[in-house]
Amino acid sequence: MTKTAAIVGGGVIGGGWAARFMLNGWDVKIFDPDPQSQRKIDAVLENARCALPGLTDIALPEEGSITHCDTIAKAVSGGELIVEAVPERLDVKHKVYAEIEAANTTGIIASSTSGIMPSDLQSELKNPERLIVAHPFNPVYLLPLVELVAGKQTDEAHIEKAKEIYSSIGMHPLHCRVEIEGFLSDRLQEALWREALWLLKDGVATAEELDAAIAYGPGLRWAQMGTMQTFHLAGGEGGMRAMLAMFGPCLKWPWTKLMDVPELTDDFVEMVGDQCDTQSGALTPRDLERVRDTNLVGIIRSLRGGDWGAGATAKSHDAQLAKLNGLNVKAADLDEHQQIVTSKRTVPLDWVDYNGHMNEARYLQAFGDATDKFMEMIGCDSDYIATGGSYFTAETHIRHIDEVRAGARIDVKTQVLLGEGKKMHLWHEMYEGTRLLATAEHMLIHVSLETRRPSNPSGAIETALTRIAQGHAALPRPEAAGASVGVRA
Ligand SMILES: NC(=O)c1ccc[n+]([C@@H]2O[C@H](COP(=O)([O-])OP(=O)(O)OC[C@H]3O[C@@H](n4cnc5c(N)ncnc54)[C@H](O)[C@@H]3O)[C@@H](O)[C@H]2O)c1
The missing domain is CATH 3.40.50.720 (NAD(P)-binding Rossmann-like Domain)
Known part of the structure; x- marks a missing residue:
């Protein structure tokens, strides 16, 4: 194609x-x-x-x-x-x-x-x-x-x-x-819209009240579960069967006007339009689009955590993008003679704070993700972790060197300062293009997830880590490695 x-x-x-x-x-x-x-x-x-x-x-x-x-x-x-x-x-x-x-x-x-x-x-x-x-x-x-x-x-x-x-x-x-x-979707949406127009026409509620009735309640559920699964949970331990027994008969009550649609007279259209304009206040449709987009990014990103709904789609897209970006490297293919690219990403809208730049906590998140990727590259992936071994972070030091804004593409390059036995000492550098934004130093210890105590990694991980650590020993040691918080006189 x-x-x-x-x-x-x-x-x-x-x-x-x-x-x-x-x-x-x-x-x-x-x-x-x-x-x-x-x-x-x-x-x-x-x-x-x-x-x-x-x-x-x-x-x-x-x-x-x-x-x-x-x-x-x-x-x-x-x-x-x-x-x-x-x-x-x-x-x-x-x-x-x-x-x-x-x-x-x-x-x-x-x-x-x-x-x-x-x-x-x-x-x-x-x-x-x-x-x-x-x-x-x-x-x-x-x-x-x-x-x-x-x-x-x-x-x-x-x-x-x-x-x-x-x-x-x-x-x-x-x-x-x-x-x-x-x-499917528009049939469901129209049923709701038809009902909302009737409630507005009959003076039962304003546009703003009708939107509140969705946005603060059912709408939040719908972002992750549709009507069926939502009501399955509403039935308690009896699930959907209990729900149908309790509320199913109410569906026959003559609450709704079913297929009838309010007459779209000029007056009615004006009334609905005016209420929606008042609701938007001084915000133009373009302003509202930006508000909507920021909210949607936040909601979809939060759904990524549980690998759920629209968040699961975004996550599975990551897997395809990782391949495209050359981030799916296996341990044997890692080049120990240069820093290893462990992250290529864009700063999301909701990572930016009141100062208009990336919030300090997000630097840790970005570096933490780079560490996860490096662990995966040397063989400490989800399959290995399921066998009971992993790395825990013992210490972190981040230097914030330059600002970065939403939408910027950032890369993280990683150098192994020490990879020996249980210890893994990493140095990360974050760049936008060639501009250095931040550095992070992490000390990680391999642990048994059963005893929660330090333990040696598998032979394969140790071999991969040692090879890279030995190769990286020939790279210049970062000047700030080992530094604590510096206060200039
Ligand atoms: N707006 C929505 O929320 C939405 C959602 C899903 C699907 N749709 C569907 O998408 C389609 C487009 O809807 P829209 O909302 O983008 O409408 P729109 O009015 O915003 O855009 C239609 C565009 O088509 C152009 N156009 C008109 N005649 C054309 C021609 N002969 N050749 C090429 N372009 C021509 C117009 O100039 C206009 O820019 C419709 O079928 C609609 O049902 C709309």
């Missing part, structure tokens, strides 16, 4: 796709007739550059290029993936597909539609088997979910190919096996 994505339609969703693909190293060719499109996409890219790289603990590939084309034909010619993100109207989409077909007969056409059936989308195509729905969620560059849906004429092999592509750019492809209007 050439790793070029053609994007037709560069609005909210097309711009988000462009950002996700580019920041994952794909070249993007884009067509949108709106003369403002380039400016709008640049604004999306600016936000995405601050937010997306912070989801992973490993640097994304070098950014791909973006080419704004003045015709659909130029954007799609030769492309193996064509992302369609034009307005949600079947006639507009059919017209666009005819233009795509005139210039490209083989690439996968992936429609971003929120709910139109793929069978309807592909009905006028000459090569209908290549059309799939790949329905993303806004902001596309941060939210991992993409619903994949095949139409009656779709070749299932394209769904499989699409799963690979979207996984490789850090997404969670969800194959909706049955073609149905609105797919």
Whole structure:
């Protein structure tokens, strides 16, 4: 695959796709007739550059290029993936597909539609088997979910190919096996939205109160478990069965207006719009996007800890990125004649404090992660740890030398000062490009996880560590090694 994505339609969703693909190293060719499109996409890219790289603990590939084309034909010619993100109207989409077909007969056409059936989308195509729905969620560059849906004429092999592509750019492809209007997520979201509009129309609650009813409660659960698992837990030890016995019958009570939708009169639309404007206060939609992105990065990052939901997707993307960045080195391949690169990452938005730079605790986290990576490289990986041996940190000294801001790419290089028996003495240097940001010195002791007492590492680990320590002994010893907190007169 050439790793070029053609994007037709560069609005909210097309711009988000462009950002996700580019920041994952794909070249993007884009067509949108709106003369403002380039400016709008640049604004999306600016936000995405601050937010997306912070989801992973490993640097994304070098950014791909973006080419704004003045015709659909130029954007799609030769492309193996064509992302369609034009307005949600079947006639507009059919017209666009005819233009795509005139210039490209083989690439996968992936429609971003929120709910139109793929069978309807592909009905006028000459090569209908290549059309799939790949329905993303806004902001596309941060939210991992993409619903994949095949139409009656779709070749299932394209769904499989699409799963690979979207996984490789850090997404969670969800194959909706049955073609149905609105797919899965939007059907669920619409049920809630319909209810909220009724409550607002009937004067039961304001827009702000309705949002509070989600954001402070169920919304926090939904970030990690859907409705089913959440209610399974709400049933206590009896699980979902108890929940259905207790609350199931209430579902038949005539609380909701079910499929009825409030009449969208001009007055009603104004009322809802006004309430939402008041709720946003002085913040513009662009300001709110930044708030949303920072919050999303924080939530997704916290889900990484438990390897759960969207956090699990970000973590499994790390594994792919580690390979790309050459961080999956085995002990035998480590070059003992130079410092070892143990981390390549981007400073996430939520690592920055009130001074506008990386918080001191995050330096320790970044260096701690580098130590973990080094342990893994010499064979002290999760399989080894499961056998009952590991390293504990006994002492740490960090020097903060220069500032670093969110979005900066940082590398950590590691030198072994001592690797002998139970002891592992490491020296880390953190850089942004060639600028030295900080150094850290760690003394670690190998322990038995059973007795929690010092013990010797396995023979394989000791051999690897000794070889590297002996090689690194020939490197200049860092001047500040062994220093304690220095107070200048
Ligand atoms: N906004 C969302 O939250 C969301 C979420 C998921 C999916 N979607 C789907 O994504 C698609 C795009 O929605 P959007 O929200 O980005 O809309 P949008 O209005 O922000 O963007 C549509 C873009 O298409 C361009 N366009 C119009 N005619 C075109 C043509 N003939 N060729 C190329 N470009 C053309 C417009 O200039 C505009 O920039 C829709 O199918 C929508 O259902 C939207």
